[in-house]
Amino acid sequence: MRRDRGRRQLALLLAPYVLGLVVLVLAPFAVTLALAFTEYDLIRPPVWTGTDNLTALADDPVFRTALVNSLLFGAVAVPLRMLVALGLALLLHRRTAAAGTARTAAVLPTAVPEIAYGLLWLWLLNPLYGPISQILRVGGENGLTAFGRTPPQWLTDPVDARAAIILMSLFTVGETFVILLAARRALPADVYELAALEDATAWDVLRRITLPLIAPVLGLLLIRDAIQSLQFSFVPALIVTDGGPPPYATTYVPLFAYRNAFEYLRYGYAAAATLLMLLLTVAAVALQWRLLRRYGRFHLR
Amino acid sequence: MKTLRKLIALLLCGVLPAGAAAGCSRDGGDAEATGPVRLLVFGAPEELQAYRTLVGAYAEKHPGREIQLIEASDRKDLLARLSTSIAGGAAPELFLMNYRFYGQFAVKDAIDPLDERIAASTLVNPADYYPVAMDAFKWRGRQLCLPQNVSSLAVYYNRTLFEKHGVPLPKPGWTWNDLLTTATAMTRDAAGGVIRGTESEGAARRPAVHGLGIEPSIIRLAPFVWSNDGEIVDDPARPTRLTLDNPPAKEALKNLIDLRLAYGVVPTDEEVESEDDESRFANGRLAMLLSSRRSTTTFRSITGFEWDVAPLPVYRRPAGILHSDAYCMTRGGANKQAAWNFLEYAVSAEGQKIIAATGRTVPSHIAVSTSEAFLGPAQPPRSAKVFLDAIGSVRALPTVSTWPEIEDVTGGILENALYRGDRLDDVVRELDEQTRPLFARGEYPR
Numbered sequence: 001m002r003r004d005r006g007r008r009q010l011a012l013l014l015a016p017y018v019l020g021l022v023v024l025v026l027a028p029f030a031v032t033l034a035l036a037f038t039e040y041d042l043i044r045p046p047v048w049t050g051t052d053n054l055t056a057l058a059d060d061p062v063f064r065t066a067l068v069n070s071l072l073f074g075a076v077a078v079p080l081r082m083l084v085a086l087g088l089a090l091l092l093h094r095r096t097a098a099a100g101t102a103r104t105a106a107v108l109p110t111a112v113p114e115i116a117y118g119l120l121w122l123w124l125l126n127p128l129y130g131p132i133s134q135i136l137r138v139g140g141e142n143g144l145t146a147f148g149r150t151p152p153q154w155l156t157d158p159v160d161a162r163a164a165i166i167l168m169s170l171f172t173v174g175e176t177f178v179i180l181l182a183a184r185r186a187l188p189a190d191v192y193e194l195a196a197l198e199d200a201t202a203w204d205v206l207r208r209i210t211l212p213l214i215a216p217v218l219g220l221l222l223i224r225d226a227i228q229s230l231q232f233s234f235v236p237a238l239i240v241t242d243g244g245p246p247p248y249a250t251t252y253v254p255l256f257a258y259r260n261a262f263e264y265l266r267y268g269y270a271a272a273a274t275l276l277m278l279l280l281t282v283a284a285v286a287l288q289w290r291l292l293r294r295y296g297r298f299h300l301r
Numbered sequence: 302m303k304t305l306r307k308l309i310a311l312l313l314c315g316v317l318p319a320g321a322a323a324g325c326s327r328d329g330g331d332a333e334a335t336g337p338v339r340l341l342v343f344g345a346p347e348e349l350q351a352y353r354t355l356v357g358a359y360a361e362k363h364p365g366r367e368i369q370l371i372e373a374s375d376r377k378d379l380l381a382r383l384s385t386s387i388a389g390g391a392a393p394e395l396f397l398m399n400y401r402f403y404g405q406f407a408v409k410d411a412i413d414p415l416d417e418r419i420a421a422s423t424l425v426n427p428a429d430y431y432p433v434a435m436d437a438f439k440w441r442g443r444q445l446c447l448p449q450n451v452s453s454l455a456v457y458y459n460r461t462l463f464e465k466h467g468v469p470l471p472k473p474g475w476t477w478n479d480l481l482t483t484a485t486a487m488t489r490d491a492a493g494g495v496i497r498g499t500e501s502e503g504a505a506r507r508p509a510v511h512g513l514g515i516e517p518s519i520i521r522l523a524p525f526v527w528s529n530d531g532e533i534v535d536d537p538a539r540p541t542r543l544t545l546d547n548p549p550a551k552e553a554l555k556n557l558i559d560l561r562l563a564y565g566v567v568p569t570d571e572e573v574e575s576e577d578d579e580s581r582f583a584n585g586r587l588a589m590l591l592s593s594r595r596s597t598t599t600f601r602s603i604t605g606f607e608w609d610v611a612p613l614p615v616y617r618r619p620a621g622i623l624h625s626d627a628y629c630m631t632r633g634g635a636n637k638q639a640a641w642n643f644l645e646y647a648v649s650a651e652g653q654k655i656i657a658a659t660g661r662t663v664p665s666h667i668a669v670s671t672s673e674a675f676l677g678p679a680q681p682p683r684s685a686k687v688f689l690d691a692i693g694s695v696r697a698l699p700t701v702s703t704w705p706e707i708e709d710v711t712g713g714i715l716e717n718a719l720y721r722g723d724r725l726d727d728v729v730r731e732l733d734e735q736t737r738p739l740f741a742r743g744e745y746p747r
Contacts, residue, residue, distance in 0.1 A: 041409055042384045042385065042387060043384070043388065043406070043409040043410070126575050127574050127575045128576070129575055153571060155574040156720070244713065245570075245716075246712070247713045258381075259709075263377050263380050263381060263705060263709075264703070265384055265409070267388075
């Protein structure tokens with residue numbers, strides 16, 4: 001009887017979340033999945049076209065570029081973001097005078113609304129008047145750096161623009177940082193005391209104690225970040241670089257899908273691009289999951 | 302398989318919101334509703350203020366008739382808002398759109414034709430409007446939208462700066478070479494000396510003032526191609542490809558590219574990213590700017606110098622490009638009669654006088670365009686008649702449903718050509734190759 005009541009309470013508690021999940025995530029996902037196989041322009045009714053959209057995407061050089069950009073972004077930004085978050089967590093886990101302020105500062109950029117964050121970086125990266133370029137030019141002459149080199153052309157050079165988008169993503173690691181901070185603080189102190197007695201170096205402690213103990217959390221966060229990485233790039237690419245410099249240096253799959261869906265009214269085509277992106281994400285997560293399980297088995301032996 | 306298709310169609314009709322369901326059950330409805338008429342527009346703050354003035358005047362004249370202005374940040378934002386609101390079953394009753402972009406909505410039957418309402422109107426007589434603007438909004442024989450303006454490209458110039466340096470002012474009939482000579486003479490360093498802007502790439506002194514600002518786009522290039530007796534597409538009525546490989550077009554394109562790479566009279570891409578041409582002109586760092594009437598509202602806030610407009614330079618014969626925006630009524634809008642009442646007022650002589658006085662438009666209403674409301678000397682530009690003189694030689698770009706994509710693709714290629722110096726033949730080939738599939742996918746008004 002008590003068990004039944006417990007279950008009912010659990011179901012009641014879960015109901016709002018499940019409702020939200022179904023209405024806001026699963027149903028739109030199902031519709032998007034279906035629309036990927038139609039020609040749909042948001043105005044006229046969808047027309048079933050089978051796999052035409054997928055075939056067209058395979059032949060679309062812009063989509064291929066967007067896909068490579070997205071994969072490249074994920075491959076570089078995700079490890080870098082994890083490194084930044086881990087570095088901050090290890091630096092700031094001790095109770096020191098300024099640690100609280102520093103932790104707040106580390107989390108703060110994540111709390112800034114995405115559009116405002118993008119607009120802020122648009123100013124920071126302004127090639128002539130932005131503070132980053134101004135600082136890089138200190139000590140140099142005629143617009144060059146102190147080393148006589150041209151500073152990065154954040155908004156006009158394809159490689160530098162890609163770097164700028166990655167740079168922007170490195171400051172929004174607040175959630176990852178908080179989880180890693182909690183994980184680090186939960187590690188048993190006696191292990192570290194033992195390591196100190198054994199005269200272990202800081203590198204040894206990191207390699208042999210901290211990282212192995214924190215690895216399950218790191219693995220989970222890595223998967224989560226890989227899933228989200230495809231979304232991080234959308235607002236910066238829309239607001240800061242507008243998908244350029246030309247032709248498509250910072251056009252990532254989400255921006256490609258957005259443009260096709262809402263600017264060119266090719267919603268079915270955009271849905272197909274989204275579907276492919278989803279499949280790629282699933283593949284990337286499956287690969288990571290496999291690697292992590294292999295790592296887990298190795299360490300359990 | 303058929304059952305599966307039916308099932309999916311049923312699911313989509315059920316799940317997709319009402320606007321999309323326009324497809325499942327046609328037409329958003331002629332049923333009259335109450336509530337405000339929503340008008341979707343975009344523009345710079347000064348332009349939006351002009352629309353607020355018009356809406357305010359309408360509200361004053363017709364108390365109780367509420368117009369709700371929905372302000373998009375830019376053209377792409379407007380397209381996204383319009384398409385999603387139609388799909389969501391909450392289409393604004395009216396929207397203002399350039400003829401270059403309305404095709405994708407026209408072809409999808411999202412715009413309510415106005416012929417019957419025009420025929421019954423006492424305020425709108427088609428004969429009162431410039432035909433070139435009216436024709437730009439005709440789709441398969443029907444008048445889908447009514448134009449508020451009939452602008453064309455003009456050369457805005459900083460008159461004070463010209464007089465300071467003693468450089469002759471641009472004048473009607475001037476040629477491309479005159480433009481180049483003038484731009485070169487006006488490209489100056491901080492001390493006021495003439496400077497070669499090409500030195501500014503990467504090192505050395507940057508010009509404090511550039512001679513000219515021009516956006517590397519097909520809509521800026523087209524009038525010069527036409528002026529040089531060339532064509533930008535193979536068939537203006539049903540284009541299948543860009544034809545910038547013909548010698549006159551190629552010459553015009555080369556001259557455009559040379560403005561940056563050979564002569565350095567236009568700002569670098571880095572400089573444009575730092576400060577767009579319109580702001581650069583308003584801040585006195587650009588001697589001339591090729592732009593449409595849209596810039597006038599912004600430039601009227603300039604207090605530091607005097608500015609004016611001149612006609613486009615000519616190659617072989619005068620040619621201009623049509624810039625025209627029109628009020629369109631969505632098929633799915635709820636409050637159609639009220640929407641028509643406002644539309645009728647906005648494009649009527651009275652409404653056009655109000656918006657013309659803000660500086661935003663070259664009125665599409667012939668009588669208003671020649672009235673004091675537009676030509677009056679109280680506000681710049683002093684030579685406003687330049688816009689009217691150009692109307693006789695303006696041409697419209699082809700109307701094709703995929704034009705927004707064509708502009709985006711060509712914009713990127715032309716940007717790289719101007720700033721990066723891509724080979725001319727490669728530029729022409731890329732323009733052709735990348736736009737052919739877009740023309741092939743497009744639908745046409747005729």
